Amino acid sequence: NLSERLERSFKILKGEGKITEINVAETLKDVRKALLDADVNYKVAKNFTDTVKEKALGQNVLTAVKPSQLMVKIVHDELTQLMGGETSEINIDSKPAVILMSGLQGSGKTTFSGKLARMLKSKKNKRPLLVACDVYRPAAIEQLRVLAEQIDVPMYSEPDSKNPVVIAQNAIQEAKAKGYDLVIVDTAGRLAVDEEMMNEIAAIKQAINPNEILFVVDSMTGQDAVNTAKEFNERLDFNGVVLTKLDGDTRGGAALSIRSVVDKPIKFVGTGEKLDAIDQFHPSRMADRILGMGDIVSLVERAQEQYDEEEAKRLQKKIAKNQFDFNDFLSQIAQIKKMGNLKELASMIPGVGKAIKDIDIDDNAFKSIEAIIYSMTPEERSNPAILNGSRRQRIAKGSGTNIQEVNRLLKQFDQTRKMMKMVTGNKMGKMMPKLKR
Ligand code: GDP
Ligand code: MG
16 A cells, blocks of 8 residues: 555665655655555656655754654655645535535445535534435435435435436525525436536536535546546536545545646545545645554654754763763753653654553653752752762752652663763774774
8 A cells, every 4th residue: 555655665764864865766766656556647646756856855854853754744745735735615605505416426426415414414504405416217316315314304306307407406496495505416427427427417517506516536446536537627617526435445546646637626535335424635634644654744843843953962962971961851851841742742653652542641750850850959960979868868858759769860860871871872982992903
């Protein structure tokens, strides 16, 4: 799947210090392949990787963020843009507002008509009327009637009529007469685009002048979905797209290409056969889904915002000289806290999120540590070596902790300091020549 493919290609960047022409080219080749395999239109994929490349090159990689993570974010933001950036609302302000469904047979028009009626009834307090304009199969009217009953919404049909244009017009008269403020017109589709179907839906459009024409498409049909969208759009100039069957093992390709090929927003997605399986389309969330990497993107965003690179460099120097003290310790804690609620932050890390859901970590985790450090004099903070027994007693009292907690912190601090020195390579550097000899 696309997410896994992208994930693998990002791994190439792992451990690199900077995003360069060379490492980005390799990754983007894979990204492009992954997009093409997910049925993303060739031109769309090419434009996409070109834009990402342009944005990625020359980006400074912050200490807190790995190049691969930064790439994920750039790709995520581009994916979001590709799908329209913002969420698009439907236009249902007139009374009655008329919504016309279009799309091939089996795309999910009838099901979606029911879902939309249910959603707008409960969430927007609308009084919908469902209209059956599929006059070719008796079963089609019956299908809509059953849906309407389930959600307790009236349905308009004319079982003996073969003229969907007239049915639609009559339905709107009926809605006006009975005070329904939302008319959802379900139409007949064909298995493939043909002139007759196009003429019919165009005639309905002409006759009822809908506020909103939605093009419903099965997201599992991949590249075909994009071609169909193009043909319907040329004929109908529709207002928005509904992507159905996103619940299955659907590759995200259709969602990615449709927007840029027809330049119309995706407004809703269908995620199951049940009537509540409908969602507004959020480009950013869809990008998350395509990348399938938990919420690593927001994690990177926050780290970027909050992490002070200069501060990090200053600290590294102090650590190398073994001058890391309690003042630095405090400022590190402040940095971590700035990044937000720790649990929330940790829950964004893919693979870890679920595991730590019930564990109690939050900002309070640092409370007693901070209290202890604040109870030290400035001299004690910068020179912890002077902390003898009586000083420790005083600090314990002042911080509302006890001597064990103070001792524990001092011991941890000492270990941390030793470890930091090792990691920064100071000690290792001195050892190396000996080893060589
Ligand atoms: P229409 O011919 O365009 O009216 O399509 P229908 O509404 O009759 O749907 C065709 C089939 O797709 C039906 O079996 C629906 O239950 C199914 N279907 C519609 N939307 C979804 C969806 O979002 N997810 C899944 N899994 N099935 C769907
Ligand atoms: Mg139908």
